[in-house]
Amino acid sequence: MLMAAALAAPALPAFSAGETPAAPTKAAKPDLVKGEASYAAVCVACHGADGNSAIPVNPKLSQQHPEYLVKQLQEFKSGKRSNAIMTGFASMLTDEDMKNISYWAASKPATPGTSTDKALVALGERIYRGGIADRQIAACAGCHSPNGAGIPSQYPRLSGQHADYTVSQLNMFRDGSRANSLQMTQVAAKLNDREIKAVADYIAGLR
16 A cells, blocks of 8 residues: 555655755846836837826826736737737837836826716716626626726726727727737627717726
8 A cells, every 4th residue: 555655656856966956936026217218218209208198099007007018018019919009119128128117107106087078977887887788798897896996917907098098999899900808809899889988988087
């Protein structure tokens, strides 16, 4: 019985005299100083000095989950997410650059946004918080949280994002020109133009 147990036990790695197992490699911490310098060189013109874009069609990056930003930059570089301008910039960045930029942007506080179309806010709030059950449209809050803070590493922060940018991304998910999130493609496919505008406007005022 003991012999059988011994034979069944997994073999341990062998080390020669004086040799010790290699310590696991720790991922390098993001360098925020380098991140700020890279951001100033590559991102500032479109996304603002502190990640709070003043251009409604360009997203705010401040306070966004850094893992999400890294993922998007990697997918722009690989072509999984299509955007000619962003692909050009991302292609110049190393993985380290992406990490440094993303963590620097995440460290900056986001400026609050405002809803601009008051007539649509109530509709947007209903969809964001409760979805549309009879059309099997899930509530946005389920993934992005009731206040738009999102879930780190999984779902992006939406709170205060420019409505114009959100509308453009939902339209791209709906028509298939943005194809890097199956969940969002499935949700956007069921929304009409008015609903997309309503949700985007509600999101802009979240805080």
